[in-house]
Amino acid sequence: MDILEEIIAHKRIENERNRQIMPLRKLATEVDRLMESKGQQAEGGSMRKALIDSTSGIIAEFKRRSPSKGWIHQSALATEVPLSYQQHGAAALSILTDETYFGGNDSFIVDARQSGVTIPVLYKNFVIDEYQLLQARRCGASAVLLIAAAIDYDTCSQLCREAHNLGMEVLLEMHGERDLDYADLAPDLYGINNRNLGSFVTDVENSFHMASRLPKEGCKVSESGLSNPETVNSLRLAGYRGFLMGEQFMKQEHPGLALDAFIKDLAR
Template sequence: MTILDKIIAQKKIEVEQLLASDVKFPGREITRPSLYKSLRTAKQLQVISEMKRASPSKGLIAEGANPVRQAAAYYEAGAACISVLTDKEFFQGSFDDLAAVADTVPIPLLCKDFMIHEIQIDQAKSAGASVILLIVAALDDQTLGRLYTYANSLGLDVLVEVHNVEELQRALAIDAAIIGVNNRDLHTFEVDLAQTELIAKEFPFDEERVLISESGIWNAEDAERAAKAGASAVLVGESLMRSDSVKEALRALQVEKPVNRL
């Protein structure tokens, strides 16, 4: 089993528990700006900053990190969006973290989790998310399309994550507007920014979609490489969580977007 297989198996258990408990998540009005609109109009590469204590590949990154302090630092440094990992088993996150961040910052807020059922989307929105993540590799086409439509019906932006050109085509088939390229290989967990460049060559930039490069962004050179490929934003977790100066680290990534792409 891959790490993703193990995570999805755990998510199925969590979803069954939620459904069995007949829990109801109260609706919450979205008052945050649209991530899609902000990325479409920005002149500089935007930074989606992640609250991340741990990961299966790296282990502990920032044990005991305070989500409110981290989110406030990201916001003050100019983050376009804050991503909060809500998976407990593998990433030491929680929906309490998401709710706490939602009460702290007014910018777009991404619930970073492994969504396989509508009830998780309800939970994310109720906790304050304005964006959710759908991972193409974790879902069949029918479920992917159904969850995408459901999230849109709630007024949520959806970041659809792909790992290769085949998954890009599946994301385009559901008319995804925000597509993220995870530069981490799900089988080897090695990271290579060439993934963004490879997928960018097949990306329909003329269709008013936005491309985000995820994982492996450590410095301005990495950011410039992603921007040159056509990315509107980078999603950055580990390097910011480990940084001594969030403001300096984040602002170094806000490079100018070139007019010409690869």
């Protein structure tokens, strides 16, 4: 069993446990009431538009740990770092909500919103069923991540529709050419993960390789392993408009200031 298979197996158990605590029907009723009071579109607005309109396209990620590297910034607070990212120029945010493998929690998005975050937030988790979409909408996410390697085509198609019905956008993550069939689902954002989720080996060249294989008009996002401003600028020339970065900033004492410095380097 590779790392992704292990995570998905655990996620199925976790989802079933959560359903016992909060039944699907009750959660759906809560979300219906939320949408009645706050409107159809999720908080933060369109992530796609935010990236297209941004000069940097940086999706700054709140990521405290990873399965391959352990704790990156254990003391980081969701009440502080996401807002600092926003204040220092992030086009959008990604917040890890998987607890077991990434030290995240749905409450981190709630905390970020309550601290003053108003820009789009990606619900970063291993989403495999509708229950998690409802969790994402309830906690204040603007978009959800769907991973081609984690779900079959039909499930992904269904989850895309349900996410849109809940007023959220979809970042569809692919890695290699075997995932390209999923691009036909026309998500809001086309993600290319430079990290193989089975082995956790990372190669930024993957984004360059896959760029021409994605729909020309699609909003493309390069994910993982980005640390050099020159690489980001080269990816923009290759057609990317979003750049998801976490460890590069989170390993610093002040992630928001690290983002600020990176964006200034991009402009030079």
